[in-house]
Amino acid sequence: MADLIDLRSDTVTRPTAGMREAMATAEVGDDVYGEDPTVAALEAEVATLFGHEAALFAPTGSMANQIALQLVVPVGDELLCDADAHVVTYEIGAAAAYGGISSRTWPAVGAEVDPDLVAAMVRPDGYFAVPTRAIAVEQTHNRGGGGVIPLPTLRRLREVADEHGLALHCDGARIWHAHVADGVPLHEYGRLFDTLSVCLSKGLGAPIGSLVVGSAEKVARARFVRKRMGGGMRQVGVLAAAGRYALAHHVERLAEDHARAARLAEAVAPFGVLAGPVRTNIVPLDLTKHPLDAKQFAAAARAEGVLVSVLGPRTARLVTHLDLTDDAITRATESLTHTLRA
């Protein structure tokens, strides 16, 4: 792997020297007893960033999403989200398995959301149908090619949620990228949602960690749900320290990842394989019209020294991240150009 350029995901990064130093010197305590000062500081910091009362450290983005969904959808009731959402695609049925949640989806079109379509799907309270309790959106959208939902659309969704008495959840694994791409302050996003899950271990480069963000009441319940799911952690300040370091050093630099993704997109575009506009750090590829299918493309790219992700028979993606340099992107564009031309 060492000399391969890894464009599979932004989760492949390794902690930097500065981050490791912060981890090594972190003050810790037993967080199940509420005694880890570094975790408490991280939770307070993230709550403030999003303009909410509280936040809770969780080991993974999936657990943070699932804790949040259990807070806003009672057993047997319904969640609405798009068909490509991480919560219904990659979380292995957790909403149903752990929360007893019934999920119904609207057709996915990149990161686009039509608030009127969502409003039309809402089922009212009553014993004759599954009542809708929450709407979830993903910012930025992973399978939607890193697309950003515009602020006015989110505001309209908030109105829809309010009109129907629903909660609005944000899977904000990469909300930092949206903030950097659109210049929307994090608290501006935060105020629109009842719950958010935000990840430190994607673009921000921490080895682990996500947070559930919400009101003090919700986060108190979230602490209970996390423990029930086996996510109560002990001297975890060493990991929270990595997250605090990432927040201090790795948010604004995401603009570099976006610029590098744009360079990759520009290089592959002439081959007719770009699946959509590139707004952040994900380059979605559609190989429908290319002689190589996704697996063949990935194998050929690997032989040229570049790792890519296969998402479907004819879909793949490239993702930029902290562990890449401009030079690596130059070499990747050369390799990918060669692969696609062959």
Ligand SMILES: Cc1ncc(COP(=O)(O)O)c(C=O)c1O
């Ligand atoms: C949009 C989105 N949400 C949630 C997650 C889940 O994160 P984790 O892998 O930490 O469970 C991911 C992971 O890539 C993701 O892309």
